Amino acid sequence: MRVLVRSFICLTSVVYSLNAFAGEAERNQAKKLYTSLTGNTPNKTTADYYENQLIKNGANATALEIIESNIGFYNITLKNFFTPMSNEDGTTFAKLNDTTALLIGATRDDINFFRVFWDDIMYQFDGELIVLENGKPRPPVPDTEEYRKKAETNDWYYLADLGVSVRMYNRTKNDMYEQAEAGNIPMGNKKYFKMTQQQAYTTKEAGAIAGIFSTRGWAEAYYSAGTNRASFAFFAKNFLCKEMEELSDTTIPDFRVRRDVDRTPGGSSKTYKTFCVGCHAGQDALGGAFAYYDFVDGTMVYNAHDIVTPQGEQAVVGPVAPKINANNLFPDGKITTSDSWINLWNEGQNAYLGWGSELSGNGAKSLGKMLAETEQVRTCLSEKVFKTVCFREAKNETDKKVVEQLAKNFDQDGSMKSLWIGAAVACMGE
Incomplete structure (x- = not known):
């Protein structure tokens, strides 16, 4: 796996050296590394094992082994990390869905993570058709009677090694993921x-x-009500x-509002002029990318x-979805006729965000590519x-330098998995 050969040498100036610790310190490092990545506390046998791996193979290799050998990283840590991004309430308690599954799968397979914002990829569960x-x-x-009934509908998979079954993907329901x-x-x-x-x-x-x-x-969360502004x-x-x-800029022209x-x-x-336009001028200019989407009766x-x-x-x-132009409070305002978008925030107070190179385009895919470069x-x-x-949040200068280097590494390799390893190693020795 390519993540094994990645070096986090750039972090060593701001991370405590593993060699500076011995005995109890190394054990605490191993336990902290395990807990931070899996969300679980290791028992004595597990702590012994990863302490030895840490001494023998180093921190990065041990962190990778923890990730790949424990269900907790993908099913607990990543699920809790990405789930709030897939619902308006921002709760970790929402059900697994195809949005969260895509983010988790892209991390696991170590693909360029920025593809999740535009590419034709998704993750599903699979097994033996019943x-x-x-x-x-x-x-x-x-x-059994249960599986004879499931066989009648011809839309169930059986996962033999696990002894469980899931329904096929259905664009009107979330059954598979739940x-x-x-x-x-x-x-x-x-x-x-x-x-x-x-x-x-x-x-x-x-x-x-x-x-x-x-x-x-994503459609259920952000296209189901309103005029799709929620998506951006x-x-x-x-x-x-x-x-x-925080993005509000009242100096932006409002011709797309x-x-x-x-x-x-x-x-x-x-x-x-002093409040509303600050958000809408930039948001509506970008939001045209989502003009063709809606979520009706459980379906995008x-x-x-x-x-x-x-x-x-x-x-x-x-x-264009009818809801986009449904309310007419200002007849001279923008009437959306296509899915074109313009980035009006690439100049002015929001230019520091480092937007992608494209300044305009059509559709969510082209917008996603621009955002992926940001x-x-x-x-x-x-x-x-x-x-x-x-x-903890990165507030002191040492932590800020760690985050800065993590972001640089992430930009270079696009590896969300390496980002987790780098952060966990950076904080294991404190």
Whole structure:
């Protein structure tokens, strides 16, 4: 695995040297490394083993072994880390879904993590299709009433080594992921948790594919109500570590602000000019990328939208989702007619975020590629990982230097797994 050969030598100037400790210190390091990565406390046997591995193989190799040998890293640590990003409440208690699964899978397989913002990839659970053969479930599926009933629907997988079953992916339901979580299927297991493509699963529309932005979980969270502004707002919160108020810039021209934004809230245009426009000018300019998406009756909808006309007839309209232009509070405001987007924040007070090179484009995929290049994504995720494994925010100069170096490494190799290892090693000796 390529992560083994990566060097974290750049961190050594700000990390306590392993060789400076002996005996009890090394044991404490091993225990802390294990706990920070798995979310569990090691028993004596486990602590003994990883203490020896630490002495024998070094910190980076030991951290990697902990990750790959323990279900806790993928099923607990990463699940709790990524789940808040997939729901508006930001709770860790939400069910596993295809958004969270994609982020976990990309980490496990050590692909360039920034692909999750635009590429045609997703992760599903897999196994032996449960079917009847001579009136009984075909082996290795057990011959029980439960599995005979499941065979009738022809949409269940049996995971023989684990003795559990999950339903096939369904773009209208989250059953597969909830059943996998309930069955505690290890997401480090490449036999049962696999990368596949989104097209034909989340959608049949090739133009809709855009990494996490076209997963069912993301659509349910951020396209199900409102006018899809939530999609960028929560991306900013979770991957830029910025609330919309922090991005507010009233110097940005407002030619992309939609007509559903009142220009005289409370009867005064001053409120709009000194507050509302600060967020909407930049957000609406970027948010056009999501204009074709909706979430209706449990399903992500793209490009073709069912409506009932004033005459009571069924019709299909598009490509812009009808809700985008539904409210007309200011007739001279922007009417969205395409999925074009413009980055108006690449200059001015928000330029420091280091946006990607493209200044405009069409659709969530091209926007996702621009966001994938943005420097602040590296910094934000490095800060979040550091806080998770070190149990504190990076506030002093030493910690800030660690995060800065982690972000540089992350930018160079795109490895979320290496980011976790680097942060855990940086904090194991304190």
